Amino acid sequence: MSNDAITTHLKETRRFEPPEAFAAGARVPSREAYEALYRESLDDPDGFWRREASDLVFRTPWTQALEWTPPHAKWFLGATLNASESCLDRHLGTARRNKAAILWEGEHGATRTLTYAELHREVCRLANGLASLGVVAGDRVAIYMGMVPEVVVAMLACARLGAVHTVVFGGFAADALRDRIQDSQAKVVITQDGAWRRGSALGLKQTVDQALDQPEAKSVTHAIVYRHLGEAVCPVHMKRDRDVWWHELVDGQPLRREATVVDAEHPLFILYTSGSTGKPKGVLHTTAGYLVGAHVTTKYVFDLREEDVYWCTADVGWVTGHSYLVYGPLSNGATCLMYEGAPNFPDWGRYWRLIEKHGVTIFYTAPTAIRSFIRQGDEWPAKSDLSSLRLLGTVGEPINPEAWTWYHRVIGGGRCPIVDTWWQTETGSIMMTTLPGASASKPGATGLPMFGVVPAVVHSDGTQVGADEGGLLVILKPWPSMLRTVWGDDDRYKQQYWSDVPGAYFTGDGARCDAEGYHWVVGRVDDVLNVAGHRLGTAEIESALVSHPAVAEAAAVGRPDDLKGQALVVFVSTKPGYVPGPELAIALGEHVGREIGKFARPDTIRFADALPKTRSGKIMRRFLKDIAAGRETTGDTSTIEDLGVLAKLRADDG
Numbered sequence: 001m002s003n004d005a006i007t008t009h010l011k012e013t014r015r016f017e018p019p020e021a022f023a024a025g026a027r028v029p030s031r032e033a034y035e036a037l038y039r040e041s042l043d044d045p046d047g048f049w050r051r052e053a054s055d056l057v058f059r060t061p062w063t064q065a066l067e068w069t070p071p072h073a074k075w076f077l078g079a080t081l082n083a084s085e086s087c088l089d090r091h092l093g094t095a096r097r098n099k100a101a102i103l104w105e106g107e108h109g110a111t112r113t114l115t116y117a118e119l120h121r122e123v124c125r126l127a128n129g130l131a132s133l134g135v136v137a138g139d140r141v142a143i144y145m146g147m148v149p150e151v152v153v154a155m156l157a158c159a160r161l162g163a164v165h166t167v168v169f170g171g172f173a174a175d176a177l178r179d180r181i182q183d184s185q186a187k188v189v190i191t192q193d194g195a196w197r198r199g200s201a202l203g204l205k206q207t208v209d210q211a212l213d214q215p216e217a218k219s220v221t222h223a224i225v226y227r228h229l230g231e232a233v234c235p236v237h238m239k240r241d242r243d244v245w246w247h248e249l250v251d252g253q254p255l256r257r258e259a260t261v262v263d264a265e266h267p268l269f270i271l272y273t274s275g276s277t278g279k280p281k282g283v284l285h286t287t288a289g290y291l292v293g294a295h296v297t298t299k300y301v302f303d304l305r306e307e308d309v310y311w312c313t314a315d316v317g318w319v320t321g322h323s324y325l326v327y328g329p330l331s332n333g334a335t336c337l338m339y340e341g342a343p344n345f346p347d348w349g350r351y352w353r354l355i356e357k358h359g360v361t362i363f364y365t366a367p368t369a370i371r372s373f374i375r376q377g378d379e380w381p382a383k384s385d386l387s388s389l390r391l392l393g394t395v396g397e398p399i400n401p402e403a404w405t406w407y408h409r410v411i412g413g414g415r416c417p418i419v420d421t422w423w424q425t426e427t428g429s430i431m432m433t434t435l436p437g438a439s440a441s442k443p444g445a446t447g448l449p450m451f452g453v454v455p456a457v458v459h460s461d462g463t464q465v466g467a468d469e470g471g472l473l474v475i476l477k478p479w480p481s482m483l484r485t486v487w488g489d490d491d492r493y494k495q496q497y498w499s500d501v502p503g504a505y506f507t508g509d510g511a512r513c514d515a516e517g518y519h520w521v522v523g524r525v526d527d528v529l530n531v532a533g534h535r536l537g538t539a540e541i542e543s544a545l546v547s548h549p550a551v552a553e554a555a556a557v558g559r560p561d562d563l564k565g566q567a568l569v570v571f572v573s574t575k576p577g578y579v580p581g582p583e584l585a586i587a588l589g590e591h592v593g594r595e596i597g598k599f600a601r602p603d604t605i606r607f608a609d610a611l612p613k614t615r616s617g618k619i620m621r622r623f624l625k626d627i628a629a630g631r632e633t634t635g636d637t638s639t640i641e642d643l644g645v646l647a648k649l650r651a652d653d654g
């Protein structure tokens with residue numbers, strides 16, 4: 001057996017049962033009910049998915065649920081559909097026709113509401129406009145926009161034509177956009193003049209110009225520009241024969257467009273992963289399997305009801321925005337809040353005022369946001385009435401138990417269940433969590449597998465580790481919303497996901513599974529620390545640090561060390577009112593010693609104002625490793641949010 005287990009020492013024992021009132025009305029009201037559905041999803045996948053997908057629009061039903069030629073899966077063979085019909089058309093003949101699909105609020109407080117009927121109309125008009133530019137099924141369309149309703153219109157208009165959208169986060173610079181255009185060979189780019197970000201106008205069209213001026217982006221024939229800020233705030237240059245205004249393109253277009261019916265396995269979108277670990281990969285998702293995954297998980301994980309006001313704070317440039325802002329909620333007929341701006345504009349109370357004003361009932365955000373709210377203090381949420389909330393969710397990183405309990409107490413008022421959802425760009429939809437009425441939550445644990453998902457924690461030879469032992473997190477069976485390949489690079493698909501552990505999809509994460517079947521993600525396997533002969537995930541050490549009152553955020557990395565093999569270096573940012581320095585460093589070392597064990601006391605504690613993050617807000621440890629080792633930064637830096645943070649850390653070195 002290989003010596004690759006990950007040891008765990010920080011055992012969290014708190015548990016929070018589903019509130020009785022919540023469980024009583026929940027879609028899945030008990031652990032037994034969950035187990036029965038889960039078992040059915042494995043024993044009879046065809047029957048299970050047929051029933052659960054029955055409210056989606058299929059033009060022809062499937063004849064076979066799965067064809068599995070490892071590592072390539074095809075789901076729902078023989079089915080034909082168009083994803084936009086499930087998100088729009090299916091609601092038009094019902095009371096949802098005039099229900100708000102999108103409640104939008106701009107950074108400066110402007111609001112707009114789009115009903116399902118209006119959204120349908122806008123999607124049809126843009127689809128007609130795109131078709132007039134020559135876009136046909138299979139073409140790729142890059143979308144480089146901010147958080148305005150039109151970004152949803154753009155995605156669904158592509159889907160309506162069978163065109164493949166690739167949304168590029170509006171914070172990426174021109175070169176990153178160019179690379180993604182080149183890799184996907186996009187024919188059209190859809191953008192907007194600019195977007196508000198923390199009170200200033202960010203010129204998006206300008207960045208598109210910089211990208212399109214490069215020869216690598218020559219696949220693009222047209223750029224469509226939505227006017228959001230207007231000429232006075234954000235003047236743009238329109239290049240003749242290439243650039244068209246959105247409003248001119250859709251003007252006079254028919255208000256209806258017949259959806260292009262595609263095969264179940266027709267590509268729906270390509271999404272480049274956020275790049276915590278390396279060169280972005282173009283993850284390919286196809287139509288039926290992805291839609292079914294997003295639809296069913298949204299319904300069950302968020303226990304979605306007709307009257308909910310649902311708010312997922314993720315940017316549409318990430319997979320969370322795709323699955324839980326667009327395809328999942330809209331295919332369920334939900335009302336979604338969409339907010340354009342920053343959480344701290346004009347101050348740290350903005351999110352809480354949004355919840356109060358719009359009566360948000362379900363709130364889904366990321367640990368990085370929660371940690372920054374904690375750092376700002378409880379007085380901000382205290383100013384707003386958050387009593388409309390009934391369910392909270394988190395995604396993106398392991399959540400430190402202290403952050404979890406703060407979220408539960410301060411935002412959820414102690415009454416809202418929290419769903420800690422583990423999944424990836426590659427998995428398309430939520431893979432593990434605790435269904436809110438069915439199973440108790442444990443702070444820091446993601447929970448139990450979703451329907452059809454078979455996770456395991458293994459050694460690299462594929463043998464299972466013992467209960468409560470750490471190892472590699474893999475998925476043993478194909479699931480409907482899994483990625484189909486890496487766009488244009490099937491070898492990378494095989495190499496990246498299917499070669500580390502025999503016969504299994506390797507997630508890249510380390511985890512342990514406790515006696516109750518709950519999964520605890522301990523960090524990325526590439527980041528595992530070798531401390532005094534123990535292999536440790538980063539999450540435990542970081543969570544131990546964050547449980548100290550002075551610490552806002554922490555990142556743990558290893559540094560090559562002649563004597564020990566690896567020395568433990570932690571980067572810590574403090575909460576206001578605490579003074580970084582040798583005294584605090586000693587206190588933190590002792591704290592970690594008490595929480596985990598003396599062996600885990602950091603060799604070096606470095607204080608930083610901020611930690612390097614991906615643009616989606618995840619701590620990026622690979623750069624911290626370089627800094628800890630005194631090396632030059634290696635690898636792609638285009639996905640880092642603020643290069644200034646790295647420069648500052650280096651300067652502190654000298």
Ligand code: ATP
Pocket residue numbers: 273274275276277278279280281318319394395396397398399420421422423424425426446507508509521523524614618
């Ligand atoms: P890249 O793959 O390009 O390095 P990324 O992995 O950050 O980027 P995503 O697909 O957005 O891109 O993130 C998935 C990863 O995020 C998971 O593999 C896991 O490491 C982490 N993650 C997501 N949700 C959770 C969660 N609830 N608990 C713990 N970790 C999570």
Ligand code: MG
Pocket residue numbers: 273424508
């Ligand atoms: Mg990843």
